Amino acid sequence: MKKQLFKLNNKLKIIYNEEEYSSNIQDVTDEYIFISIPVLNNSYLSLKEDEEIEVVYYDDNELYEFFTVVAGREKSLCHLLF
Numbered sequence: 001m002k003k004q005l006f007k008l009n010n011k012l013k014i015i016y017n018e019e020e021y022s023s024n025i026q027d028v029t030d031e032y033i034f035i036s037i038p039v040l041n042n043s044y045l046s047l048k049e050d051e052e053i054e055v056v057y058y059d060d061n062e063l064y065e066f067f068t069v070v071a072g073r074e075k076s077l078c079h080l081l082f
Helices: none
Strands: 011-017 020-028 032-036 051-058 062-075 077-081
Touching: none
Parallel strands: none
Antiparallel strands: 011 020, 011 051, 020 032, 032 077, 051 062, 062 077
16 A cells, blocks of 8 residues: 555645745545645635646645645645656
């Protein structure tokens, strides 16, 4: 059984046009990370399907930075590929 790196409710930042939007992990499957809609100063970031984004993920004392693709959206969640 593989260890799950991404944990529910952990914080992450979406780097978009050199700005940092806050989000958190809402769900994790074998293929996707579901995140809340990123927000910065009460403004929501409307990500589009197939858009490549930069993510900074926080886990305890660890920090991960990676690029991923928006796989889709549903209601107030975004699907990210991993």
